[in-house]
Amino acid sequence: MSGEKPTTVVIGAGPAGLTAAYALAKQNLPVQVFEADKVVGGISQTVERDGWRFDIGGHRFFTKVPEVEALWHEILPDEDFLLRPRMSRIYYRGKLFDYPLKAMNALRNLGVWEAVRCVASYTAARIRPPKDQSHFEGWVSARFGWRLYSIFFKTYTEKVWGMPATALQADWAAQRIKNLSLSSAVINAIMPKRNQKDIASLIEEFQYPKYGPGMMWERCTEHVEKLGGSVAMQTWVKTVHRDPETKKATAVDVADATGERRVPLDHLISSMPLSELVLAMEPAADHDAILAAKDLHYRDFLTVALVVPQEFSFPDNWIYIHDPHVKVGRIQNFGSWSPYMVKDGRTCLGMEYFVFENDEMWVKSDDDLVAFATAELERLGLVKEGAVEVGYVVRMPKAYPTYDETYQRNVEVLRAWLDANTTNVHPVGRNGMHRYNNADHSMMTALLTAENIASGTNHDVWEVNVEEEYHEEKSTSDGGAAKGTGRSAPVIPRQKTPVDAASTADVDR
Numbered sequence: 001m002s003g004e005k006p007t008t009v010v011i012g013a014g015p016a017g018l019t020a021a022y023a024l025a026k027q028n029l030p031v032q033v034f035e036a037d038k039v040v041g042g043i044s045q046t047v048e049r050d051g052w053r054f055d056i057g058g059h060r061f062f063t064k065v066p067e068v069e070a071l072w073h074e075i076l077p078d079e080d081f082l083l084r085p086r087m088s089r090i091y092y093r094g095k096l097f098d099y100p101l102k103a104m105n106a107l108r109n110l111g112v113w114e115a116v117r118c119v120a121s122y123t124a125a126r127i128r129p130p131k132d133q134s135h136f137e138g139w140v141s142a143r144f145g146w147r148l149y150s151i152f153f154k155t156y157t158e159k160v161w162g163m164p165a166t167a168l169q170a171d172w173a174a175q176r177i178k179n180l181s182l183s184s185a186v187i188n189a190i191m192p193k194r195n196q197k198d199i200a201s202l203i204e205e206f207q208y209p210k211y212g213p214g215m216m217w218e219r220c221t222e223h224v225e226k227l228g229g230s231v232a233m234q235t236w237v238k239t240v241h242r243d244p245e246t247k248k249a250t251a252v253d254v255a256d257a258t259g260e261r262r263v264p265l266d267h268l269i270s271s272m273p274l275s276e277l278v279l280a281m282e283p284a285a286d287h288d289a290i291l292a293a294k295d296l297h298y299r300d301f302l303t304v305a306l307v308v309p310q311e312f313s314f315p316d317n318w319i320y321i322h323d324p325h326v327k328v329g330r331i332q333n334f335g336s337w338s339p340y341m342v343k344d345g346r347t348c349l350g351m352e353y354f355v356f357e358n359d360e361m362w363v364k365s366d367d368d369l370v371a372f373a374t375a376e377l378e379r380l381g382l383v384k385e386g387a388v389e390v391g392y393v394v395r396m397p398k399a400y401p402t403y404d405e406t407y408q409r410n411v412e413v414l415r416a417w418l419d420a421n422t423t424n425v426h427p428v429g430r431n432g433m434h435r436y437n438n439a440d441h442s443m444m445t446a447l448l449t450a451e452n453i454a455s456g457t458n459h460d461v462w463e464v465n466v467e468e469e470y471h472e473e474k475s476t477s478d479g480g481a482a483k484g485t486g487r488s489a490p491v492i493p494r495q496k497t498p499v500d501a502a503s504t505a506d507v508d509r
Helices: 015-026 066-075 103-110 110-126 137-145 146-161 172-178 182-190 214-226 275-279 287-294 364-377 407-421 428-434 437-457 498-508
Strands: 008-011 031-034 046-049 052-055 082-086 089-092 095-098 205-209 230-232 234-244 247-255 259-264 267-270 300-309 320-323 330-333 347-356 389-403 425-427 463-470 488-491
Touching: 008 015, 015 031, 015 052, 015 066, 015 214, 015 428, 046 214, 046 389, 052 300, 052 347, 052 389, 066 214, 066 247, 066 437, 089 146, 103 110, 103 267, 110 146, 137 146, 137 172, 146 320, 146 347, 205 214, 205 275, 214 230, 267 437, 275 287, 275 407, 275 425, 275 428, 287 407, 300 364, 347 364, 364 389, 389 428, 425 428, 425 437, 428 437
Parallel strands: 008 031, 008 267, 031 230, 089 320, 267 425
Antiparallel strands: 046 052, 082 205, 089 095, 234 247, 247 259, 300 347, 300 389, 320 330, 330 347, 463 488
């Protein structure tokens, strides 16, 4: 495509796609965003029904990346942010456990006999750890013992991913749980002053847009359009055309209510699922790439939002449900996120179900899902019978890229094929890179990609990595690895030099 300024097409109006579009539009570069949904924000959208607002999954705004922090406050004015307390607990056998686990609270709730059995199980695992620690179950059991693993890790993890914990790779456990062990947790709980400088603690509060995270992306869309970019909703990218000789994408075919049209481009930024991007190529990708794309898997998600009187509210942002007798995995309290999300005298509880598209839960009618979620909420004893006044259902396909035993190889195959055949195609974000990222990580990949296009830099966004310290942790340590749980913040990668590229070419491909 000819022209003074390169034209960029962006697939997807979630955090990554809109961040890239905004960064390019600020550079006065032509950019067009195509979004299949009717609402911007992707999984970070805020759904509104009858004046109630629902956050899809719960999004705490906290980051250690200055560029992302600055961008949040550039998009939204300070007065649109609330400072909210952070609180989550675990529901197990009718009791609520502090999260992260605290020794005294856990001891009281488990009882002395069960606590002794947990310690004995931990001791046995330290003496004779599981031989196979390549998967989630073996990795966690080796560090906590089988009993604590089965109580606090197994049920919830298998609900989220819909597969045995032995099918999930250990790198997921290492990312989620880091270097935390039972011994460090107990020592920190019993002697916090002694270890105060060595053990990190989770942040106590976070920022949150008062009308939900979707407020951020609705405002970002307005900025993009004001700067001359375009954001087309309910518009699907059907085909990505490429030229095998130049090894570049040349155009996309998009479809909306008026029909199909072809849009030429100089660069393509994609936050659509990596597998779908490769399968949309014309001419088609090679056999190995197609097989790899079809073998990437996703976990889908639905929320059943139930309106209840304020008396059934709780202070947590969410509660993890470690009860194998119900299907709900987590319960949000939208009133604890922001009072602007709910109405006076009532709150709204989001019953979260981790599902596969078109499975038994997914295909239930909305009325049946509301009845099902209501029955589970009552069975858990969190509300009394008849307390639910009304319910709403929100479905979110491909919410979580799955870290299964073949995903790494599949991603490597697709990366190599894209690098070799479409040098102007730039995957970004969670689904775009098939990485279970937080929004700040996704935004950072988009910012670096936009800089590559606008300024000719050569950032390798696949090197946007995770720190040793969880992004919601604060550490008073002067050195050494931080301890904690959860996903980590992105580290800004160095630019890849020609020497780096040459030395890794054989490995990457």
